[in-house]
Amino acid sequence: MSDFIQTSPARTIQNAVQDHFIPAEAPWSGVVRKGQTIRIEDSLGQQAIDTLFYRADDFSERYSNQDTMRMQGAAYIGIGTKIMSNEGNVMLTMTADSCGRHDTSAGACSCESNTVRFGHGTKYLHACRDNFVLEVSKHGMGKRDIVPNINFFMNVPIKPTGEMTIVDGISAPGDYVELVAEMDVLCVISNCPQINNPCNGFDPTPIRVLIWDGED
Amino acid sequence: MMHVRRSPEEIAANRARYEEHQKKGLEFAPKTLPGPSPVPASAIAAAAIIHQETIPGGWYWSTKLLRGEAIRIDQGEGNSTVALVAWNAEDTSERINLVDTAKVQWTTALGKGRVIFSDMGRVMFSIIEDSSGAHDCLMGGSTAASNAAKYPGEKTRNTRDNLIIIAVKLGLDRRDIPGILNLFAPVRLAEAGGFGWQGKRSNSGDYVELRAEMDMLVGFSTCPHPLDPDPAYQPKPVVITRYKAAAPAADDLCRTATAEAVRGFENNTLMQA
Numbered sequence: 001m002s003d004f005i006q007t008s009p010a011r012t013i014q015n016a017v018q019d020h021f022i023p024a025e026a027p028w029s030g031v032v033r034k035g036q037t038i039r040i041e042d043s044l045g046q047q048a049i050d051t052l053f054y055r056a057d058d059f060s061e062r063y064s065n066q067d068t069m070r071m072q073g074a075a076y077i078g079i080g081t082k083i084m085s086n087e088g089n090v091m092l093t094m095t096a097d098s099c100g101r102h103d104t105s106a107g108a109c110s111c112e113s114n115t116v117r118f119g120h121g122t123k124y125l126h127a128c129r130d131n132f133v134l135e136v137s138k139h140g141m142g143k144r145d146i147v148p149n150i151n152f153f154m155n156v157p158i159k160p161t162g163e164m165t166i167v168d169g170i171s172a173p174g175d176y177v178e179l180v181a182e183m184d185v186l187c188v189i190s191n192c193p194q195i196n197n198p199c200n201g202f203d204p205t206p207i208r209v210l211i212w213d214g215e216d
Numbered sequence: 217m218m219h220v221r222r223s224p225e226e227i228a229a230n231r232a233r234y235e236e237h238q239k240k241g242l243e244f245a246p247k248t249l250p251g252p253s254p255v256p257a258s259a260i261a262a263a264a265i266i267h268q269e270t271i272p273g274g275w276y277w278s279t280k281l282l283r284g285e286a287i288r289i290d291q292g293e294g295n296s297t298v299a300l301v302a303w304n305a306e307d308t309s310e311r312i313n314l315v316d317t318a319k320v321q322w323t324t325a326l327g328k329g330r331v332i333f334s335d336m337g338r339v340m341f342s343i344i345e346d347s348s349g350a351h352d353c354l355m356g357g358s359t360a361a362s363n364a365a366k367y368p369g370e371k372t373r374n375t376r377d378n379l380i381i382i383a384v385k386l387g388l389d390r391r392d393i394p395g396i397l398n399l400f401a402p403v404r405l406a407e408a409g410g411f412g413w414q415g416k417r418s419n420s421g422d423y424v425e426l427r428a429e430m431d432m433l434v435g436f437s438t439c440p441h442p443l444d445p446d447p448a449y450q451p452k453p454v455v456i457t458r459y460k461a462a463a464p465a466a467d468d469l470c471r472t473a474t475a476e477a478v479r480g481f482e483n484n485t486l487m488q489a
Contacts, residue, residue: 024219044219060391065315066356069411070442075354076409086390088361088376105324105354107315112337116480117320118237129335143335144309148395158405162325164318165238195222195230196237202230203222 005174007096010215011037018211024204025193027131029138031056032181035214037095040152040189044205045173048154048192050108050128052136052147053083053091056184059141061085065104065148075158077102077150083179086147091185096178099171103156106166107148108132109194118196131190139186151192152177154199168198180214240475241322247473249329253345257423260288264459271438273451276378278386278435279458280305283488286344286427286461287434289399293420294452297441298399299357299375301382302332302340303392305431310334311394314353320476324405326351329473331480332397332426338487339480340432342470344461345425350402355411357396358439366442367449378437386433399424401441413443427461427470429484 004013013019017036022028024047032038033056040049055061067084069075077083078100083092107113110129114122132146153171158164193204266285271277273296281287281302289298304310313335318324320333327349332341357375358366379393400422404414428434438454440446464471471481 060389062391064356066354066395067359070355070362073411074409075405075411086393088359105315106319107313110316110335110337112335112483113316113320113333114337115483116316116333116337116476118233120479120482142309144311144392146335148313148315158324158409160404160406162323162404163242164324165242165322166319197234198231202227202234205221206219 003174005098005176007178008215011212016210016212020209022189022191022207022209024206025126025191027135027190028209029135029186029188030209032185032187032211034181034184037178037180037212038187039176039178039210041174041176041208041210042099042153042171043173043208045171045175046169046201047171047205047207048169048194048199049152049207050190050192051150051152052132052188054186054188055085055091056186059139059145059186061087061089062145062147063091063149065150068104075105077104090182092179092181094177094179096176099153099175099177101155101170102177103151103154104148105158105164106151106154106156108190109192114196122196125195126193128190128192128194132188135188151199166197166199169201238322247469249327249473252349253328253347255347255419255421257288257290257345257347260457260459266458266460268455268457271436271454271456273453274373274439276382276435276437277456278382278433281428281432281434281458283428283430284461284463286425286459288423288425288457288459290423290455290457291400291420292453292455295420296438296452296454297401297444298454299396299437299439300399301379301394301396301435303433304334305433308388308392308433310336311392312340312397314395314397318353321474324353326353329469331470331477333480337480338483339429339477341426342429343424344427344470345423348400348419348422348424350400352398352401352403352441355398355403355442357398357437358442362442363449370449372449373439375437375439378439379435382435398441403441403443411443413445430487
């Protein structure tokens, strides 16, 4: 784990309005207000962080991976990416990224998809969809509300032939992304427990989430 | 920060297991998938046909589809993208899941021999025929805003609104609209990660046949794909034929082509037991 890397003179650990430690394999949710910046930090490196966003005052508006890819004309998330909702609105904009590779094509692991991908023997392993189900249920939502997500720090190259495979993550300890909220959003995270593929180096690790007020 | 790392031995064992799965998945073991289906399509026996619908360009349609039935989606004489969504008829919280479909089959390129998964690790459709081989499971469909930008001043219909209408008429709502599979949209990703419309727009006369592997509600929209190179809004009609499919043989291609499909169908069997 490395030291905190400052991206703006105005944002320090001391003046963060929220600072959350999320253990390996655990879920988390919290509200990010319009104008606030959320930093998601891969504290120990090579950890996939499965993330969803919902409009805070109307959960029927939520993250859309297809709209986000279509609006960018690209499959990967990076600095400047506008995180789009299913209603065509910008939810957040990515303003900083020390890693350079984030996926939104491969979705979250689940007990069910693990059986298909890795064999029925992997059914009883904790998975992101179960984290999401538990976490969104706290907000009155259910399985139907879980949509394809962003996988921060997950490395899923897609070849021109269509070939798609999860390979070793490239994030180092302390790597981060920062997003500024363009509307009030509920952020829901599953700190991925997957140990059947290299999305987190076969070794899930803790992460940190920090939120700051706007600088204006 | 209290955290105990896994042991190097444990990590090495899991990595070895993944690499074995990856090798099998990428090498299409145990069966090699065939090329595109021949054009024109063979006739469907009249006695097997349950219903035939011509959807005008830019419109929508939905149908119930029972396990063992199939649909042929035929471009006819035009070039048209068909957006498709589907829900389990008995529990609409189970629905088409394209991120899982691509991930578990190690490819975004869907074609004859591949299957389409739900979010519950079960197979919804088998792609039993496909003359096109050019489909898009990543980019989604048009919206009012994307059409307004592409066709300024023109009166158009869009996929997002069509799917809202379908969902609401089925008693569902906006929360229930899943990611979209675009049939007949040759979209691929360049090495740098940008999308492109590769080569020909698609051939008139192309068709896809999907066999239902569970009872479903299926929705279709026939608006142009957001990357369709035609600058004019002129979507063409699409003919959909719902028919009683032949029972799958023991060596059915879609059920046996990959280890992943075999395990998906094992999950279907448990559901239907």
